[in-house]
Structures are given as structure tokens and as C-alpha cells.
Amino acid sequence: MTKVLIIAEHDGEKLNSSTAKTLTCALAIDSASVEIAVLGGLQCDAVCDQVAALDGVSRVLKLAREENSVPVAAVYAPQIVELAAGYTHLIAPSTTFGKDLMPRVAALLGVPSxxxxxxVIAPDTFERPIYAGNAIDTVQLAEGISVMVGTARPASFKAAGSGSAAAPIEAVETSAALPTHSRYIELRQQASDRPDLQSAPKVVSGGRGVGSGDNFDVIYALADKLGAAAGASRAAVDAGFVANDMQVGQTGKVIAPDLYIACGISGAIQHLAGIKDAGTIVAINSDADAPIFEVADLGIVGDLFTLVPELEKALP
Amino acid sequence: MKILVCIKRVVDYNVRIRVKPDGGGVVTDGVKMSMNPFDEIAVEEALRIKEAGNADEIIVVSIGAKQVQEQLRTALAMGADRGIHVETTENIQPLTASRMLLNIAQSEGVDLVLLGKQAIDDDNNQTGQMLAALWDRPQATFASGLSFDGGKATTIREVDAGLEVLEVDLPAVVTVDLRLNEPRYVKLPDMMKAKKKTIDVKTLADLGVEAAPGVSSLGVRPPEGRQAGKKVETVEELVKELQARGLVND
Incomplete structure (x- = not known):
């Protein structure tokens, strides 16, 4: 019988949407017993309540201690290892949080990640993308691997629902010695009122063709009209037009919105790897031969500085 | 400070990969191979640390068949001091690789291990974290900034929410992201000089490690492709199409 433990991702107040997607992955392994661990500071009750409300969760484990108020992998990992006994699967979202943390957990347990x-093909067999998503590998854990440790790709799973019932929340304590060699100093974040890029149903992105940070105003205006998140290609981030947290692609965020509008983005393979699960892709580009048109459901060739404002005005 | 940089030989990032018809991986025969681009950034960073007077020696290590010496030579031509080649034709996965690297990091007494955040072939993004865990030392993944002050390093990490500043005590493992630097080009005379630099060859047995893959591949397939859709001529048409799909209000 399998028993899954998910490590929740949150910012201390709000649960990250990728956790509900990881839950859907976990339920595909075993719908009978999925538990979620919340490692957080002393005030993480709000996050625990959001986790408890998710449909299909059997139990929430609350590990509240001062050291857990910021997500440092070297601090979280020994606590998760201590919790691991009795579980057949330990899974976190495949975000920078989960990718940082889970290999450390796996190595401490002496198992692969x-x-x-x-x-999920079977409890020990999974599909995962390799070569920037240009090939799909079906991998099976070797016999004798006692616990599967891994990360679930958020763009591949729909978020689990919430609100039908509340799972019990149990406070747990661990005795693991926590290292002091890694110290979180701060998070530098761009203030934005727009929806979260990773979970937004609609995304408008700009690329090198936008030309400058100021010119991104046309992208933001369309995004705001649609209630969409704003994103960017690697080229636009490298050029310094916008911050790294807006980057969509192999490096950056892999997203699956219902609608993705790419403006002035040529469609490098690394960018396409980040959007291939989108519902409808719209491309606006002046180069009719740009690779983005090979994957776009709807394309329009022309100057983005004419077309994007025109689209914004035409939308009801 | 002594720095160990780990590099992997992979299919060149410009190659459009093809899945073998029998599902046994991707075609690598006759395909251009290169140093994993993230590892190249790690080599460059080590060189800059040394040039700034913060390191005395840079050792580069690679695991694999004889051919990985080509990539070691490239790193030596860039400016690394010496190389270690762990020679094996076995399937080496991240946990095994990290056990080998641990052995080398400890026997060489290095203060910093630099490597790419992931290799662009299997996209695992694990080896640095696993090495740090086995070594019981700090890890700073996704680094786009790195500076030193005594026995500490301050790293800027590119995380989903923005830029995280993490301070770690040395020794530490740092995995590097794209925007950390732009690697230098190797000049022909440097390539010639690199031939005189040493590459020590070791076996798995020398490092006391067995290959023991924990994961096996049951088959590789191409992804479901997206088909090109249609081009529209006017914004008005585009809006109608979006409305027909229920993506925007009528």
C-alpha cells in the first residue's frame, strides 16, 4: 500500500498554487492516503488551513518553528528525512523550491530523485521530459528503492479542488539537528498587482522585439485588459527589459495557461519548452518565418506596436 | 581557496535532437558534443574568482568515457589548472556522480564546488544538491551572483519569486544559472598550451563507488507535437477567433 507525503510550497501566508497541482499528481499514485507537510514559521496556521481545505488530503502535518519561516533546503531537508518513515513517496512541486529541496532529501535517504x-504510469514508474522537453523518458525505480523522492511538474497537472471538507491538522515536532551554515538574507521582489505568472489562466509575454523596459507598457496594458499575468522571454530578461521572475521557458517558469499571447517572441526552443502545455497560443510577430508560428494556434504577422494596442482596444 | 568545477559532456545545445526509433534514448552517433553550457558558466566563474585573487587552484572533473577528455581540455584551455577524469562507460546517475564528487572534494580539500544547475540532456537538476547533502555542507542553487568575504560566500539565487540572497559558509556547493556570466572564447594558442596540463585518470574503484543505477529507462519517445494553427490578417479576425474559443468575452 502506498502512502504519499507532499511538501507544501508557500510564502508564509499563502499556499503556492503548485502545491494543489502536486496533489493531483499524488492522487494519481494513490487516492487513499495523501498527506501534506507544511514547514513554516510559528505563524503558519493560515497556510495549514488552506492545505487542509484541499480535496483529497488525509492529514496535514504542521512543522512550525522559527527556523522554518524561510525556505532553506539545508534546514528543511533533515526534518523531512525524519518525517519520511512510513511513506512510500515524498513529492514537492517542480519549482525552484522543490528542485532545490528534494535532491537533498533523496541523497540523505540514499535514494535517487x-x-x-x-x-504517473505506476507507483514506481513515471514519465518525465528530457532534452528541454524534446523527448519524454519513462523511468522506473530500481527494485529495493524504499521510497520514491521527486518533484511534480506543475504544468502537467490540474490543480486539485478545495472546500469540500477540512482534513485534520496535526502539529509535529522533529529532533533533527538544523545547520546554521546557510543563512537566508532577503528576497528581492518586484511589486506587481497582476496575477501570478505560474498559475494565471491568461498570460501576455514580450520578447526581444519589444525593445526596451519602457516599451513593455504595451504588454502590460494588454495584460491588464485581459486580467492576465505578464511574462517575458529569456532574451528580454537578459537584455534587462524586465526582472528574472517574469521569464517563461526552460530556464524560468514552465506554464500552462488557457491563453498565451506571445508578442515579439521568435520562439527559441527553450522558450517553447515553457509553453507547450498552454491551451491556445497566439503569436504576434513581424517575422512571418519565426518558429513561434510553428506552434501557435493563431498567428498574426505585423508590428507589435501597432497590433498589440489595437488588440487591447478591440477587446470588450 | 581551491575550487572544484564539475563538467559534463552533452549533446550540443544547438543540435535538434532525434529520438531513436526503438525508444532506446536519443541519437548521439555523429552528433556534435559539447560541454554542458551551465558547466561552462561554472568554469568561467571559477576563472574570474581566481583572477580576482580569491583562488589559487582550479581543478576540473568529468565522469564518462574517454571522450570526456575533450571537454576537460576545453576547460583547461579556458584556464583551469588541472583535470580529473573518472573513466567509466557505465550509466552514471546523479546520486552516484555525487558520491564520486564527494570523494574528490574531500581528498582534494576544496573550499568551493561549482557546477551547472542542470545538464541539458537529462535535465535532472540534482547533482549539486546531492553532493551538498552527502558532504553535509551548504548549497546555493540557481546562482546568478556570487561574492566572497572571508570564509563566507554571498549568493544571489534566481528563484520563482524573484532574487533570493543566501549567505553560506565555505566549503559550499554552488550551482550556477545562465545570467551569472558569459563564458570566454577559447583561443587556439590556449588550446595548444592546455595539452601540457595534467589530467589524472581515475576509476570508480579508485573512488570506492559502484555505478548502481537507481532508476532505469523503459523507453524514450518524442513529445506530442503542437500543430501550427492558422494565421489571421486582422486584429478583428483574431478577436473573433478568441471569442469563438471562449477565451475572451463577446
């Missing part, structure tokens, strides 16, 4: 699970 499976990155970017996109489909």
Missing part, C-alpha cells in the same frame, strides 16, 4: 514527473 525523479525530477519533473509529468505523468
Amino acid at each position: 525523479v525530477t519533473d514527473v509529468m505523468k
Whole structure:
């Protein structure tokens, strides 16, 4: 019988949407017993309540201690290892949080880690993308591997629902010695009122063709009209037009919105790896031969500085 | 400070990969191979640390068949001091690789291990974290900034929410992201000089490690492709199409 433990990702107040997607992955392994651990500071009750409300969760484990108020992998990992007894699967979202943490947990347990699970074939067999998503590998854990440790690719799973019932929340304590060699100093974040890029149903992105940080105003205006998140290609981030947290692609965020509008983005393979699970892709580009048109459901060739404002005005 | 940089030989990032018809991986025969681009950034960073007077020696290590010496030579031509080649034709996975690297990091007494955040072939993003865990030392993954002050390093990490500043005590493992630096080009005379630098060859047995893959591949397939859709001529048409799909209000 399998028993899954998910490590929740949150910012201290709000649960990250990738956790509910990881839950869907976990339920595909075993719908009978999925528990979620919340490692957080002393005030993490709000996050625990959000986790408890998710449909299909059997139990929430609350590990509240001062050291857990910021996500440092070297601090979280020994606590998760201590919790691991009795579980057959330990899974976190395949975000920078989960990718940082889970290999450390796996190595401490002496087992391999499976990155970017996109489909569960059997409790020990999974599909995952390799070569920037240009090939799909079906991997099976070797016999004798006692626990599967891995990360679930958020773009491959729909978020589990919430609100039907509340799972019990249990406070747990661990005795693991926590290292002091890694010290979190701060998070530098761009203030934004727009929806979260990773979970937004609609995303408008700009690329090198936008030309400058100021010119990104046309992208933001369309995004705001649609209630969409704003994203960017690597080229736009490298050029310094916008901050790294807006980057969509192999490096950056892998997303699956219902609607993705790419403006002035040529469609490098690394960018396409980040959007291939999108519902509808719209491309606006002046180069009719740009690779983005090979994957776009709807394309329009022309100057983005004419077309994007025109689209914004035409939308009801 | 002594720095160990770990590099992997992979299919060149410009190659459009093809899945073998029998599902046994991707075609690598006759395909251009290169140093993993993230590892190249790690080599460059080590060189800059040394040039700034913060390191005395840079050792580069690679695991694999005889051919990985080509990539070691490239790193030596860039400016690394010496190489270690762990020669094996076995399937080496991240946990095994990290056990070998641990052995080398400890026997060489290095203060910093630099490597790419992931290799662009299997995209695992694990080896640095696993090495740090086995070594019981700090890890700073996704680094786009790195500076030193005594026995400490301050790293800027590119995380989903923005830029995280993490301070770690040395020795530490740092995995590097794209925007940390732009690697230098190797000049022909440097390539010639690199031939005189030493590469020590070791076996798995020398390092006391067995290959023991924990994961096996049952088959590789191409992804479901997206088909090109249609081009529209006007914004008005585009809006109608989006409305027909229920993506925007009528």
C-alpha cells in the first residue's frame, strides 16, 4: 500500500498554487492516503488551513518553528528525512523550491530523485521530459528503492479542488539537528498587482522585439485588459527589459495557461519548452518565418506596436 | 581557496535532437558534443574568482568515457589548472556522480564546488544538491551572483519569486544559472598550451563507488507535437477567433 507525503510550497501566508497541482499528481499514485507537510514559521496556521481545505488530503502535518519561516533546503531537508518513515513517496512541486529541496532529501535517504514527473504510469514508474522537453523518458525505480523522492511538474497537472471538507491538522515536532551554515538574507521582489505568472489562466509575454523596459507598457496594458499575468522571454530578461521572475521557458517558469499571447517572441526552443502545455497560443510577430508560428494556434504577422494596442482596444 | 568545477559532456545545445526509433534514448552517433553550457558558466566563474585573487587552484572533473577528455581540455584551455577524469562507460546517475564528487572534494580539500544547475540532456537538476547533502555542507542553487568575504560566500539565487540572497559558509556547493556570466572564447594558442596540463585518470574503484543505477529507462519517445494553427490578417479576425474559443468575452 502506498502512502504519499507532499511538501507544501508557500510564502508564509499563502499556499503556492503548485502545491494543489502536486496533489493531483499524488492522487494519481494513490487516492487513499495523501498527506501534506507544511514547514513554516510559528505563524503558519493560515497556510495549514488552506492545505487542509484541499480535496483529497488525509492529514496535514504542521512543522512550525522559527527556523522554518524561510525556505532553506539545508534546514528543511533533515526534518523531512525524519518525517519520511512510513511513506512510500515524498513529492514537492517542480519549482525552484522543490528542485532545490528534494535532491537533498533523496541523497540523505540514499535514494535517487525523479525530477519533473509529468505523468504517473505506476507507483514506481513515471514519465518525465528530457532534452528541454524534446523527448519524454519513462523511468522506473530500481527494485529495493524504499521510497520514491521527486518533484511534480506543475504544468502537467490540474490543480486539485478545495472546500469540500477540512482534513485534520496535526502539529509535529522533529529532533533533527538544523545547520546554521546557510543563512537566508532577503528576497528581492518586484511589486506587481497582476496575477501570478505560474498559475494565471491568461498570460501576455514580450520578447526581444519589444525593445526596451519602457516599451513593455504595451504588454502590460494588454495584460491588464485581459486580467492576465505578464511574462517575458529569456532574451528580454537578459537584455534587462524586465526582472528574472517574469521569464517563461526552460530556464524560468514552465506554464500552462488557457491563453498565451506571445508578442515579439521568435520562439527559441527553450522558450517553447515553457509553453507547450498552454491551451491556445497566439503569436504576434513581424517575422512571418519565426518558429513561434510553428506552434501557435493563431498567428498574426505585423508590428507589435501597432497590433498589440489595437488588440487591447478591440477587446470588450 | 581551491575550487572544484564539475563538467559534463552533452549533446550540443544547438543540435535538434532525434529520438531513436526503438525508444532506446536519443541519437548521439555523429552528433556534435559539447560541454554542458551551465558547466561552462561554472568554469568561467571559477576563472574570474581566481583572477580576482580569491583562488589559487582550479581543478576540473568529468565522469564518462574517454571522450570526456575533450571537454576537460576545453576547460583547461579556458584556464583551469588541472583535470580529473573518472573513466567509466557505465550509466552514471546523479546520486552516484555525487558520491564520486564527494570523494574528490574531500581528498582534494576544496573550499568551493561549482557546477551547472542542470545538464541539458537529462535535465535532472540534482547533482549539486546531492553532493551538498552527502558532504553535509551548504548549497546555493540557481546562482546568478556570487561574492566572497572571508570564509563566507554571498549568493544571489534566481528563484520563482524573484532574487533570493543566501549567505553560506565555505566549503559550499554552488550551482550556477545562465545570467551569472558569459563564458570566454577559447583561443587556439590556449588550446595548444592546455595539452601540457595534467589530467589524472581515475576509476570508480579508485573512488570506492559502484555505478548502481537507481532508476532505469523503459523507453524514450518524442513529445506530442503542437500543430501550427492558422494565421489571421486582422486584429478583428483574431478577436473573433478568441471569442469563438471562449477565451475572451463577446
